[in-house]
Amino acid sequence: MSPDSPSTAAGGTDAPTDDPSDPIPFRLLPQTSEVSEEGRLRVGGCDLVDLAAQFGTPLFVYDEAHLRARCREAVSAFDGGAAYAAKAFLCAAMARLAISEGMDIDVSSGGELATVLRAFDGDTAESLAQRIVLHGNNKSVAELGMARAAGVGRIVVDSADELDRLDELHRADGMVQRVLLRVTPGVRAETHEYISTGQADSKFGFGIGQGIAAAAVERAAAMSSIELTGIHCHIGSQVFRVESLAKALDVVAEFAAPLFGSSGPAAGRLDELSMGGGLGVAYVESERAPTITEWGAALSSRWAALSQRHGLDARLVAEPGRAIAAAAAVTLYTVGALKEVPGVRTYAAVDGGYGDNPRPMLYGSDYTAFMPARAAEHRPDRVRLVGKHCESGDVIVRSAPMPAGLVAGDLVATPVTGAYGYSMGAPYNRIGRPAVVFVADGDARLVVRRETIDDMVALDIH
Structure with a gap:
């Protein structure tokens, strides 16, 4: 799909919708978002799938x-x-x-x-x-x-x-x-x-x-x-x-x-x-x-x-x-495991969670989700998107809409995560906070590096 199509280019004509099974609406995405001909989301001229490969996940991407x-x-x-x-x-x-x-x-x-x-x-x-x-x-x-x-x-x-x-x-x-x-x-x-x-x-x-x-x-x-x-x-x-x-x-x-x-x-x-x-x-x-x-x-x-x-x-x-x-950023995660509870729900566990977005656990805040590699697709499936922290309350999205066929290794994203995610995050379970990149005009620059295990143990006195 052409990035210049009025239904997909930034500032396009996607109408507000209350149906989360529709493709992710552009009004919830950063301003320069566009979908490539391959159906992948770009922000600031940068392909989100490529950014995840370059910088790793979880990753905050700011427009x-x-x-x-x-x-x-x-x-x-x-x-x-x-x-x-x-x-x-x-x-x-x-x-x-x-x-x-x-x-x-x-x-x-x-x-x-x-x-x-x-x-x-x-x-x-x-x-x-x-x-x-x-x-x-x-x-x-x-x-x-x-x-x-x-x-x-x-x-x-x-x-x-x-x-x-x-x-x-x-x-x-x-x-x-x-x-x-x-x-x-x-x-x-x-x-x-x-x-x-x-x-x-x-x-x-x-x-x-x-x-x-x-x-x-x-x-x-x-x-x-x-x-x-x-x-x-x-x-x-x-x-x-x-x-x-x-x-x-x-x-x-x-x-x-x-x-x-x-x-x-x-x-x-x-x-x-x-x-x-x-x-x-x-x-x-x-x-x-x-x-x-x-x-x-x-x-x-x-x-x-x-x-x-x-x-x-x-x-x-x-x-x-x-x-x-808030709306300037999306957070990228990699799915590590899927667990289906028959007749109840499917859990999709990612490599972040409470440590990079504590708002759902603190306030019951809700988010939505999508797959950057399939950004223009409808999202008929529902999963409970959960983090890897050792808390049952470590839920990122209670009912996350997804395209059909989500598997381990897929890249997923939550939009509108630019406020009170990184700033309120914490290295609970000694899982380091994500890196932060700013994207503009096709270039991505690292503005906050990923927190490492060495960073977290540096304050320990032996």
């Missing part, structure tokens, strides 16, 4: 053009006020890509901060530090000190204890750090409990409903050791209803008006209002998700009205991570 397009879309949708949420997927190459496309970067630990800084040479890293935002509900003194020494642009403060730590650090060196205060608006996102963060009962931020957030603003505004420059809010991840994100904006604006208005204790201090990230993505055939552009349009128009009504003049900021990285 660089897709990543760049989503970064540009976010920068445009939020008028430059977009920071990439590094926790979704981070390595040196990803940090350089996001920065080069005009995004800031938000990090959630000293390790993530160091990764971003080390992705650039010394002088460049120092100048780019202003584009880094540090998050975290329990930042250590060491992490705060590291961020301040690097000159990060903003620290998002989560607690009164953190204000104390910043005060202590200021007494030692006199440095005044720009900060945002994270508030919880009491808006519950329609998502899994473990990734819902906007409700009052949350480990994150200062609660608006209990008066804690207002007290934190008053205290921060009076402190000489920090410069209060705005508010941060995040209600959760994998949110499909833009209305939920807009509702949180309503609550935060109502909260901010008397505090940051002309007669408030923090008058003139609201330079930045960050609504975090959380936009959902479609993982399976039946799901639909808003685009970054739709999200940006909804929040920007709402903020324009709210800021005028309340007399607030602040830059609206968003922090997409999943929406940037």
Whole structure:
């Protein structure tokens, strides 16, 4: 089949379908995906079967053009006020890509901060530090000190204890750090409990409903050791209803008006209002998700009205991570064993699993699957795609659609695995994490090498 056929080329006319027995829909694949005349899937001009042979499996394959397009879309949708949420997927190459496309970067630990800084040479890293935002509900003194020494642009403060730590650090060196205060608006996102963060009962931020957030603003505004420059809010991840994100904006604006208005204790201090990230993505055939552009349009128009009504003049900021990285990647696996349980199901065991994608085990998240060598074929069969880790819960796809005739040795793939797969993976059973490649214009470059047994035993003390 010709890669230029409108039904198979990237950006083609495949209609959304709820039927997983159809060929894998292109809307779940990276942007440059196309099917060759031999029926094999190419991404970034690279044949996935060839990549598996070259780099081994499991393997994360990222479409660089897709990543760049989503970064540009976010920068445009939020008028430059977009920071990439590094926790979704981070390595040196990803940090350089996001920065080069005009995004800031938000990090959630000293390790993530160091990764971003080390992705650039010394002088460049120092100048780019202003584009880094540090998050975290329990930042250590060491992490705060590291961020301040690097000159990060903003620290998002989560607690009164953190204000104390910043005060202590200021007494030692006199440095005044720009900060945002994270508030919880009491808006519950329609998502899994473990990734819902906007409700009052949350480990994150200062609660608006209990008066804690207002007290934190008053205290921060009076402190000489920090410069209060705005508010941060995040209600959760994998949110499909833009209305939920807009509702949180309503609550935060109502909260901010008397505090940051002309007669408030923090008058003139609201330079930045960050609504975090959380936009959902479609993982399976039946799901639909808003685009970054739709999200940006909804929040920007709402903020324009709210800021005028309340007399607030602040830059609206968003922090997409999943929406940037998720659909940019597929994970390649090799089937090692098939087990048929008559009258029940067929298990297909692959060479990865929980260690490279813990989301199904943690959240019950669902994925779909396909065979890269037979990408244009219908998928009438069903298998339970499982990993090789020693857990019954190590299930990658509970009911994976497959072309007929799957056998041991076949290459299978799960799409939409670019976010929270590599970053949340772990060497459980001392099975190393996969390699990561970026593909573009027919070239594949290794950006993260495969974790080896030597890597895993290096920390052991004999």
